[in-house]
Amino acid sequence: MRLSEHEAKEIFRAYGIPVPMGVAFRSPGELEPHLGTFGDHLVLKAQVAVGGRGKAGGIVVTETARAIEQAGILFAKEIRGVPVREILAEECLDIEKEFFLSIAVDRSSRMPLLLFAESGGVEIEAVAREHPEAVRRMTVSPLLTDIPPFALRDLLGGMVKDFAPVVNKLYRVFREKDAVLAEINPLVTTKKGIFAADAKIIVDDSALTRQGMRRGRAQTEREQEAETHGFSYVDLDGEIGVIGNGAGLTMATIDLIALYGGRAANFLDVGGGADRERVKHAVKLVASVPSVQVILVNLLGGITRCDEVARGILEADVRQKVMVRLAGTNEEEGRRFLASRSYTMFETMDEAVKAAVEAIR
Ligand code: GDP
Ligand code: MN
Numbered sequence: 001m002r003l004s005e006h007e008a009k010e011i012f013r014a015y016g017i018p019v020p021m022g023v024a025f026r027s028p029g030e031l032e033p034h035l036g037t038f039g040d041h042l043v044l045k046a047q048v049a050v051g052g053r054g055k056a057g058g059i060v061v062t063e064t065a066r067a068i069e070q071a072g073i074l075f076a077k078e079i080r081g082v083p084v085r086e087i088l089a090e091e092c093l094d095i096e097k098e099f100f101l102s103i104a105v106d107r108s109s110r111m112p113l114l115l116f117a118e119s120g121g122v123e124i125e126a127v128a129r130e131h132p133e134a135v136r137r138m139t140v141s142p143l144l145t146d147i148p149p150f151a152l153r154d155l156l157g158g159m160v161k162d163f164a165p166v167v168n169k170l171y172r173v174f175r176e177k178d179a180v181l182a183e184i185n186p187l188v189t190t191k192k193g194i195f196a197a198d199a200k201i202i203v204d205d206s207a208l209t210r211q212g213m214r215r216g217r218a219q220t221e222r223e224q225e226a227e228t229h230g231f232s233y234v235d236l237d238g239e240i241g242v243i244g245n246g247a248g249l250t251m252a253t254i255d256l257i258a259l260y261g262g263r264a265a266n267f268l269d270v271g272g273g274a275d276r277e278r279v280k281h282a283v284k285l286v287a288s289v290p291s292v293q294v295i296l297v298n299l300l301g302g303i304t305r306c307d308e309v310a311r312g313i314l315e316a317d318v319r320q321k322v323m324v325r326l327a328g329t330n331e332e333e334g335r336r337f338l339a340s341r342s343y344t345m346f347e348t349m350d351e352a353v354k355a356a357v358e359a360i361r
Contacts, residue, residue, distance in 0.1 A: 001203050001215050004047045006088045008199035011177060017169045017184075018195045022090035028071040031089055038064045038091055044071055047086040048079045049220070054122045056080050061092060081290055082220060093195055098186030099159070100124050100135070101167065103174045105181075111139040112174060114167065116155050120186035140171070147171060162194060163187070178207030222266075222285060229281050231268055238263025240356050241286035241295040241320070243279075245270050245304055253298045256349065262357035265292045273303040279312025287318035294321050296356040298349055301328025310334035314341055321359055325352035 003011070006024040013019050024047065025031045044067065046058035053059055058079040062070040067089065075084050100120030106113035117135045119127050128135050138155045140147060149164035156163050166187065174182040181202040188197045203211055226233030232247060240257055242264045244250030254264040266289060270282045279297075286295055295318065299309050306326040313322060314337070325346040326334045335345050346352035 001205055001208060001213065002049050003201045003203065004049065004086070005045060005199050006047060006086075008201040009088075009196065011173055011201060012169075012184075012196050012199055015169045015173050017166055017173070018193060019199065020090040020093055020195055020197065022088050024086055024088045025071075026086050028068045028075070031071055031087075032068060034089070035064055035067060038067075038089070040064055041092040042067055043090045043092050044074055045088045045090065046074055046077070046079050046084040047088055048082040048084060050080045050082055052122065053079055058084070085221075093188060093197060094190050094192075095186075095197070096189045096191070098188050098197070099163070100127075100185045101163070101170065101187045102181070102183040102185065103170055103179070104183075106139055109139050112142060112171070114138045114140060114155055114171075116163075116167075118157070118159070120188075124185055142175075145172075145175075162189070166194065166196075173201065177201060178204045178211055180204050222289065226268065226285060229278065229285070231270055231278075231282060231285070233269075233285070234267040235289070236264050236266050237291070238265045239291055239293045239360050241265050241268075241289060241292040243268045243270060243282050243286055243295065243297045243299070245272065245274055245299050249298060249300060253296065253349065253353065256353040257296070257357060260354055260357040262353075262360055265289050270299075274299070274309065274312075275305075276308045276312040276315065279309050280316045283313055283316035283318055283322065287316065287320055292320055294323060294356050294359045296352060297322060297324045297326075298352060299326055299328075301326065301331060301334075303329075305329050306331040306334030307337060308334075310337040313338065313343065323352050323356045323359070325349055 009019040023034045042064050044060040046053055056079045060070055060074055071087055074087055077084055098121040100117040102115040104113050115135055115137055136155050147168055149160055152164050153160050170182050179201050183200040184196040186197050188195050220235050223233050240262050242253055244253050247269050250267055250269045257264050268282055268286055270278055307330040323344050324338055339345050
């Protein structure tokens with residue numbers, strides 16, 4: 001589960017990693033009483049769980065006098081399709097240099113992997129692609145609780161004195177919070193010292209109970225809505241909306257889409273015994289994803305009755321084209337019902353997926 005930036009920064013603060021003074025708020029009015037604590041300028045940061053916020057307009061440096069107005073504008077925006085529900089206002093840092101520091105689980109060595117680059121910030125992906133040697137790497141034994149500065153010399157180079165303490169603090173966060181990723185990008189130097197200007201922590205989903213954390217805080221709104229209906233749902237980044245029953249069938253559908261050169265917009269497993277209401281909610285939910293151009297429904301009827309499914313699809317009455325493959329109990333009836341309303345029906349999964357991919361082209 002990915003924590004929001006301000007949640008991650010609260011953890012950093014508790015572990016002694018310097019973070020800018022800031023306050024999170026959900027409406028411009030909530031920011032008002034705090035304005036006096038900032039100087040002439042402040043930074044507004046959309047709390048959306050997407051990468052590349054800065055480039056997508058999610059980071060706004062503004063005069064404090066105009067912060068309320070600017071916050072209103074930011075709340076009205078979507079950052080890479082995600083609505084802005086919360087903003088973090090922070091003191092403006094006078095940045096001298098940006099660095100990149102990250103700790104992740106390295107699957108091949110099965111050890112924590114430290115990454116460090118002298119050029120951090122929003123261009124780190126390009127740096128890693130074009131100058132991979134600029135991102136220095138080092139694995140750490142998970143048995144080690146403290147990394148002595150001399151052991152960090154190759155990783156940190158000339159910055160070893162300044163950054164060894166923050167590396168150790170981040171490593172403690174990583175271990176004690178059961179993180180699969182703990183990252184500071186950028187880690188910055190200023191005249192007032194070093195700061196974590198951004199913060200990213202992904203907690204291992206299997207450790208949420210031990211961490212006393214509940215899933216749901218970092219979910220997208222759609223994922224939350226899906227949970228209330230009892231769907232297994234994940235947002236992806238393609239154009240084909242996917243609805244299946246059973247995780248296996250739904251994943252196989254997504255694989256087949258990829259095989260034919262398409263991209264799924266989501267994963268939605270309606271679960272067993274889906275009735276008309278559930279199917280209707282599922283279709284509407286997927287149709288509400290802005291990037292969805294075509295919806296592919298791939299359901300196997302067992303306990304699920306295909307005629308019920310057909311009625312649910314019809315009642316959802318969405319703007320997108322819906323490609324339907326139904327098989328199993330009452331399949332003839334379901335098919336006839338939808339075909340009479342000019343829905344596109346398919347006998348096999350292969351045909352349905354091909355047609356959905358074609359429809360995008
Ligand atoms: P990301 O794009 O989601 O990674 O958002 P970041 O929080 O990393 O911010 C992106 C960029 O905005 C940083 O690399 C900085 O260059 C800039 N930025 C963020 N906070 C501040 C700040 O307090 N002062 C200044 N001058 N720039 C900032
Ligand atoms: Mn960042």
